[in-house]
Amino acid sequence: MPSGKVSVLLSAMAFSPTRGSEFGVGWRWALEIADLGYDVTVLTRTRHKPEIATALGEIEARSIKLEFVDPWSWVEYNVSPVVFRYLYIYVWQIAAYLRARQIHRMRRYDVVHHVTFGGIRFPSLMGLLGIPFVFGTLGGGESTPPGLFGAYPLKERLWEWARTISNAVVRFDPLMRWVFGSASVIALRTPDNIPLVPFRMRSKVVIAGDVGSSLPKNQPARQRSQTVRFLYVGRLIYLKGIQLALPAFAIAKKVTPNISFTIVGSGPAEKRWQSLSQRLRLEDIVTFVGHVPHTQISQVYSSHDVFMFPSMHDSGGTVVLEAAAHGLPIICLNTGGPGHILGAKAGTKIDVSSGNQNQVVKDIARAIAAYATNTSQLDALGSDARDWSSAQTWRSRVLTVYNALPKALAPSLQARARS
Secondary structure (H helix, E strand, O other), X not given: OOOOOOEEEEEEOOOOOOOOHHHHHHHHHHHHHHHOOOEEEEEEOHHHHHHHHOOHHHHHHOOOEEXXXXXXOOOXXXXXXHHHHHHHHHHHHXXXXXXXXXXXXXXXXXXXXXXXXXXXXOXXXXXXXXXXXXXXXXXXXXXXXXXXXXXXXXXXXXXXXXHHHHHHHHHHOHHHHHHHHHOOEEEEOOHHHHXXXXXXXXXXXXXXXXXXXXXXXXXXXXXXXXXXXXXXXXXXXXXXXXXXXXXXXXXXHHHOOOEEEEEEOOOOOHHHHHHHHHHOOOOOOEEEEEOOOHHHHHHHHHOOOEEEEOOOOOOOOHHHHHHHHOOOOEEEEOXXXXXXXXXXXXXXXXXXXXXOHHHHHHHHHXXXXXXXXXXXXXXXXXXXXXXXXXXXXXXXXXXXXXXXXXXXXXXXXXHHHHO
16 A cells, blocks of 8 residues: 555535534544544535534544535524425535535545435435545434334324335435445445345445444442333434333333333423323323433433333434443334344343334333343443443444445555556
């Protein structure tokens, strides 16, 4: 290999050190790629500048260069109407490619990598640069398990069916077929996404989670109580499956009354879930606490014993890794990202293959009761969860993708050596 670092142009529409989800993914991947010895340039939105400034030292320490492009700078992905958000993804990709082409002419990158947004239904034009192109990690190909669609209200059920149909046609979409064809490496978050990739392009697929674990510093000591305290943290939206967990707690309460369930977060499902909790007479054990700042979440984890995450098709697992890092064993459905990544000793995966919603609720109830009746084992189970989480590093995620690059890189590096 010639001397000098391999240069990477990282396309990260979402990129921030102060936010989680896709924004944190873009940020951490940039740092980890640079730490592996690559020369990294990040192409992102101008509106992220103030957030980036709060951690500029991390960027400067790694000599990461920043380039900005922001058509429609007024669009805020988490706030603006959904039609503008989706349209903006396409508008930004066009503007980002035009800017990437300009700077590539000046700096001659070895690799271009589209990292965020990592939705498998959305294209990237970076393959037009004509250099090795990494596409992903990508998620969104996961679907609600058959038999659980009834857990959604009618409006959300129709949306889920539309999403399922949209996923089914991705591999036939001419634009997405071109994007997959132009990629040297297609990085997917879970195997559920493989069917969305055209058959002849699946040899380029690697399975790599998008998020890694960061063990908390100065974690407060956990004080156990006679009540086994279950916790959910996240947005209160129907795909998260709390409408399955609440009936399960009603069943488990009859057998093991020494339980409580704290729900942290806000969202459109909150009022309906509160009403469901009241109908099930769970007011004495279920508490909705609303939004909690991320700076205080570590304290919340440390005051609970088990993490409940019955999401029906998450592609990632950020909050699962975070909870496990704080010593909470996990209860999740055996589907999507959490079902794919959760280790055997890190918690309990609920089988959904029966396609029977009532059975899934009963199995969640059994898992709740099992933890509530084995309180002497909670410390050991929490330690196992923490050990599993500590092995799920950001570095391992990035290496899975970048270890697939040498073959694709060889021609361009040979050409650079001759020039």
